[in-house]
Amino acid sequence: xxxxxxxxxxQAFLVVAGVIVLTFAIMRLVPGDPAVxxxxxxxxxxxxxxxxxxxxxxxxxxxxxxxxxxDLLGGDWGTSLHTRQPVRDDLFQAFPASLELVGxxxxxxxxxxxxxxxxxARYKGRLPDLSVRLxxxxxxxxxVFWLALALQTVFASGLGWFPVAGEYDASLDRTSPxxxxxxxxxVDALITGNWPIxxxxxxxxxxxxxxxxxxxxxxxxxxxxxxxIEESSRDHARLERALGFGETAVLTRFxxxxxxxxVLSLIALVFAYSIVNGxxxxxxxxxxxxxxxxxxxxxxxxxxxxxxxxxxxxxxxVVANLAVDLLQGVVDPRVRAR
Amino acid sequence: MRWxxxxxxAGAVAAVTVTAAACSGGxxxxxxxxxxxxxxSAGSAAGTADxxxxxxxxxxxxxxxxxxxxxSNENIAMENIYESLTRYNPQTKKAxxxxxxxxxxxxDGKKWTFTLREGAKxxxxxxxxxxxxxxxxxxxxxxGQGAAYIWGAVKKIDAKDATTLEFTLKYPAPLDxxxxxxxxSYVYDTTAASGDLKKxxxxxxxxxxxxxxxxSWQKGKETELTLKAFDDYWGGWDGxxxxxxxxxVTPELTTAWQLLQRGEVSFVQxxxxxxxxxxxxxxxxxxxxxxxxQNLLVLFNTADGPLKDVKLRQALQKAIDYDGLVAAxxxxxxxxxxxxxxxxxxxxxxxxxxxxxxxxxALLKEAGYGPGGKPLDLTLTYAQGDADQELLVTLLSSxxxxxxxxxxxxxxxxxxxxxxxxxxxPSKRQxxxxxxxxxxxxxxxxxxxxxxxxxxxxxxxLSYLKDAAIDxxxxxxxxxxxxxxxxxxxxxxDLQNKIINEQAAVAVPYVQNYQRAFAxxxxxxxxxxxxxxxxxxxxxxxxx
Numbered sequence: 001x002x003x004x005x006x007x008x009x010x011q012a013f014l015v016v017a018g019v020i021v022l023t024f025a026i027m028r029l030v031p032g033d034p035a036v037x038x039x040x041x042x043x044x045x046x047x048x049x050x051x052x053x054x055x056x057x058x059x060x061x062x063x064x065x066x067x068x069x070x071d072l073l074g075g076d077w078g079t080s081l082h083t084r085q086p087v088r089d090d091l092f093q094a095f096p097a098s099l100e101l102v103g104x105x106x107x108x109x110x111x112x113x114x115x116x117x118x119x120x121a122r123y124k125g126r127l128p129d130l131s132v133r134l135x136x137x138x139x140x141x142x143x144v145f146w147l148a149l150a151l152q153t154v155f156a157s158g159l160g161w162f163p164v165a166g167e168y169d170a171s172l173d174r175t176s177p178x179x180x181x182x183x184x185x186x187v188d189a190l191i192t193g194n195w196p197i198x199x200x201x202x203x204x205x206x207x208x209x210x211x212x213x214x215x216x217x218x219x220x221x222x223x224x225x226x227x228x229i230e231e232s233s234r235d236h237a238r239l240e241r242a243l244g245f246g247e248t249a250v251l252t253r254f255x256x257x258x259x260x261x262x263v264l265s266l267i268a269l270v271f272a273y274s275i276v277n278g279x280x281x282x283x284x285x286x287x288x289x290x291x292x293x294x295x296x297x298x299x300x301x302x303x304x305x306x307x308x309x310x311x312x313x314x315x316x317x318v319v320a321n322l323a324v325d326l327l328q329g330v331v332d333p334r335v336r337a338r
Numbered sequence: 339m340r341w342x343x344x345x346x347x348a349g350a351v352a353a354v355t356v357t358a359a360a361c362s363g364g365x366x367x368x369x370x371x372x373x374x375x376x377x378x379s380a381g382s383a384a385g386t387a388d389x390x391x392x393x394x395x396x397x398x399x400x401x402x403x404x405x406x407x408x409x410s411n412e413n414i415a416m417e418n419i420y421e422s423l424t425r426y427n428p429q430t431k432k433a434x435x436x437x438x439x440x441x442x443x444x445x446d447g448k449k450w451t452f453t454l455r456e457g458a459k460x461x462x463x464x465x466x467x468x469x470x471x472x473x474x475x476x477x478x479x480x481x482g483q484g485a486a487y488i489w490g491a492v493k494k495i496d497a498k499d500a501t502t503l504e505f506t507l508k509y510p511a512p513l514d515x516x517x518x519x520x521x522x523s524y525v526y527d528t529t530a531a532s533g534d535l536k537k538x539x540x541x542x543x544x545x546x547x548x549x550x551x552x553x554s555w556q557k558g559k560e561t562e563l564t565l566k567a568f569d570d571y572w573g574g575w576d577g578x579x580x581x582x583x584x585x586x587v588t589p590e591l592t593t594a595w596q597l598l599q600r601g602e603v604s605f606v607q608x609x610x611x612x613x614x615x616x617x618x619x620x621x622x623x624x625x626x627x628x629x630x631x632q633n634l635l636v637l638f639n640t641a642d643g644p645l646k647d648v649k650l651r652q653a654l655q656k657a658i659d660y661d662g663l664v665a666a667x668x669x670x671x672x673x674x675x676x677x678x679x680x681x682x683x684x685x686x687x688x689x690x691x692x693x694x695x696x697x698x699x700a701l702l703k704e705a706g707y708g709p710g711g712k713p714l715d716l717t718l719t720y721a722q723g724d725a726d727q728e729l730l731v732t733l734l735s736s737x738x739x740x741x742x743x744x745x746x747x748x749x750x751x752x753x754x755x756x757x758x759x760x761x762x763x764p765s766k767r768q769x770x771x772x773x774x775x776x777x778x779x780x781x782x783x784x785x786x787x788x789x790x791x792x793x794x795x796x797x798x799x800l801s802y803l804k805d806a807a808i809d810x811x812x813x814x815x816x817x818x819x820x821x822x823x824x825x826x827x828x829x830x831x832d833l834q835n836k837i838i839n840e841q842a843a844v845a846v847p848y849v850q851n852y853q854r855a856f857a858x859x860x861x862x863x864x865x866x867x868x869x870x871x872x873x874x875x876x877x878x879x880x881x882x
Contacts, residue, residue, distance in 0.1 A: 036753040045795065047483075076672070084401055093558040149592060157596040162598045165588065170561035173554065182364045282589050288559045292589060296398060301751055 021312040079302030087308035096183035098289030104209040109216035117224020137220030148284040165286035168200040227259035268324035272317040343439040361502040389880040391580040405524040409484030419545035422523035426780040428681035433514040447510030447820030460527040468497035469577035472842035485521035519779035549876035611668035617855040628865035632776040641802035642764040649844035653701035671848035684782035684830030722749040
């Protein structure tokens with residue numbers, strides 16, 4: 001296990017180093033002058049020169065890259081040209097909300113996707129299987145932006161079952177101030193027993209989380225079904241049937257565990273994908289996460305912020321993959337032995 | 339341990355790790371962080387049955403809290419927190435009293451004396467007197483950021499007594515208009531912080547004298563900012579007023595519309611044409627349309643390339659389908675009459691241009707181009723992602739195509755477009771540059787001095803017009819505006835005739851139109867284009 005861990009950490013380090021170089025290149029290759037973005041469209045030549053000096057834009061590129069890497073390692077992710085705040089602070093503000101939304105979506109995806117996959121495998125070729133395959137295909141292929149608008153129009157604006165937008169009812173800030181420990185509203189509300197904010201947050205979470213959950217739920221259902229069908233055709237499954245276990249028991253007690261390995265790997269990729277996929281959903285539901293920050297950054301050509309979001313998402317991909325690889329080692333000893 | 343127990347344990351460890359890593363040390367979001375600090379804010383107006391005005395902007399509200407350097411979207415809040423000496427009224431085209439109750443100027447327009455209203459207080463509890471106003475404006479001038487250049491004419495400021503503030507200028511300038519600017523004109527308490535004032539502002543404090551003061555500011559949150567009534571506001575709180583303002587940032591227009599429909603918000607800054615039409619026919623919603631002070635300029639390269647020939651520039655002016663463009667914009671733009679938008683001194687009615695394709699063809703032929711003549715290739719740059727500019731380009735390309743003129747149009751980010759426009763090598767510049775212009779205070783001078791005055795190094799004169807006679811007339815505008823409004827009006831008219839008709843340096847296809855939607859219960863709303871997107875909430879009455 002230690003050798004496996006070291007190997008995986010080494011690979012992760014190389015990927016992150018590559019991404020750092022790439023984000024720096026993006027910052028410098030994007031057309032336009034960051035000094036103008038900072039100093040404003042009516043800036044004087046002196047103001048532009050001051051902005052260039054402040055951000056070291058007149059230094060040679062290798063020096064700029066070295067400064068960028070050095071600052072990153074020192075915890076300085078640069079200053080946003082739009083918000084004028086440290087990018088790291090901005091990301092720290094925005095990321096927990098995205099994590100909350102995607103976390104809720106993945107829980108929904110797993111809770112819905114795995115049982116649906118099991119049901120489809122259990123009744124392969126029959127109506128439940130066809131229904132699951134059709135609905136998961138729909139869930140995977142429907143554009144999230146459209147789905148978000150549709151759910152919002154019908155269930156929030158039309159029927160009034162859920163709030164139209166926002167993270168929670170802002171008036172609760174006055175009546176039930178929330179103590180922050182993790183910056184994730186639902187978690188903090190739960191930890192501190194702030195039930196009004198917790199209930200409001202959960203109500204606000206339902207629609208955007210369902211929209212983001214659509215894709216991973218569909219993928220998880222399909223993957224679970226395929227993996228279970230493959231596992232249930234192996235020799236051990238024939239033995240289990242010969243010993244008198246029913247089809248449901250074969251699937252859930254014996255085939256599910258090995259079948260979950262590819263599903264877990266998938267979740268890692270889907271998690272980081274959902275963060276980015278959720279950007280549009282955050283825009284529709286006014287969720288104060290990374291999506292809004294990224295959209296504002298792109299609109300204002302805020303290159304340090306764009307690079308910060310890119311780097312954060314890339315690191316998330318790497319960390320999620322690493323976590324799943326290690327988790328697979330926990331679930332399946334064969335992985336550790338490889 | 340069974341496999342699913344191991345999985346559960348690993349998940350629990352991961353959750354605890356994430357939680358611990360993200361731990362922010364027990365800050366409080368909400369009421370606790372909004373309570374005023376001693377000496378920073380004198381508290382809110384009494385009364386618990388507070389009515390809240392909920393404003394929906396499309397972008398984050400606050401970039402810079404310092405009233406000296408603030409130069410962005412935060413004006414929608416700042417104008418309710420801070421006050422300047424005067425406020426511009428687009429109906430009368432004059433500045434009106436705000437913190438200054440009255441003012442006079444010397445006949446040569448170089449000395450201005452403002453008499454401050456008595457009884458005004460800063461949110462810090464200190465009185466708004468002439469010394470405080472002098473200190474605030476001098477700090478803004480010294481900081482020299484944002485729109486601080488508006489005070490460029492000021493030589494010195496004297497606080498003659500508690501209510502008399504005297505400005506001596508280097509050259510004549512309309513200081514009553516300058517003092518009404520939407521940025522850099524605020525009077526604030528420069529002694530509010532014991533340490534670094536800029537840092538203190540940056541933490542979300544204010545030192546204004548306006549009707550509202552900062553209640554809470556949560557950067558990046560949906561309800562980014564809330565303001566509460568300032569008890570000691572000089573205007574008082576008799577009668578019906580909103581006691582609180584909340585700024586609920588909503589980038590998605592459809593979401594903003596749904597929030598308004600549901601009655602969750604009071605005012606939506608912007609809707610698209612389709613939603614605006616829908617709002618117009620919704621019982622619970624009112625709409626308002628007001629031409630802004632922002633117009634689109636199509637600047638022709640007068641210095642280099644084929645458009646050096648004035649006939650070709652005039653032909654292009656005639657080729658633009660002005661009416662078609664405004665119709666296609668479905669209310670988002672109105673026809674322009676000259677270079678100066680309606681509501682400003684210098685606006686000339688009756689200068690609305692019309693498309694004239696036969697006229698354009700005749701001019702092209704005179705220059706040796708047009709159908710049957712030499713083909714003409716022109717380059718144009720415009721703002722990427724701006725649907726209205728894209729529409730202009732489509733209509734113009736189509737019209738020019740019939741006249742044997744090929745238009746190569748490039749949508750670019752502003753910084754790239756501007757860099758190309760400013761290129762040292764004239765051959766690298768475009769033939770046509772499309773951009774918006776708006777003034778920093780309600781004075782048409784901004785268009786002329788910035789966009790059409792000769793420059794040593796190109797900044798915004800992107801038609802590259804160099805005409806000594808025009809420059810001389812432009813230089814005389816501030817003095818005329820300060821001393822003789824009728825003469826100024828005539829000078830603006832002459833200049834527009836020269837720049838648009840004689841030099842054909844520019845075409846003005848439309849003025850942007852503000853389309854607002856707000857709840858039926860909001861009473862007394864009037865859009866003031868001198869303060870883009872600002873709602874002066876104190877002036878409104880909350881209805882049933």
